[in-house]
Amino acid sequence: QLQLVESGGGLVQPGGSLRLSCAASGSTLDNYAIAWFRQAPGKEREGVSCISSSDGITYYADSVKGRFTISRDNANNTVYLQMNSLKPEDTAVYYCAAEDYFCSAYVLGGGYDYWGQGTQVTVSS
Secondary structure, eight states: OOEEEEEOOEEEOTTOOEEEEEEEESSOSTTEEEEEEEEOTTSOOEEEEEEOSSSOOEEEOTTTTTTEEEEEEGGGTEEEEEEOSOOGGGOEEEEEEEEESSOHHHHHTOOOSEEOOOEEEEEOO
16 A cells, blocks of 8 residues: 655745655656645645656746756655745645556546645745
8 A cells, every 4th residue: 555655744834845745655656656735824735846757857836946846766765846936825735645657646636545644735924
């Protein structure tokens, strides 16, 4: 059974950077696409980014393009989200989720079987 654990959240000033990690256990990440979502208080959950399994194709929400970078290290069973030039509107709980091979659910709005517990990101001066 795949289990996902996020880490790396925290409090950062506007313009700062954070790197989130999504570490997997119970199964290898090789055959999973990993997506990052976020949910701010009172708002719906939104997709942030996704990376497919073998070919590493990436997707980004328009709101984070050019600022966030998703990457994967299959040898360490971890996916990262490097977040630069952070803005107060990036404040949210960030979750990672896994689906088989491709970012189909991310692109088409489908469901996920595997979720992490979330990590809080707060951007404030």
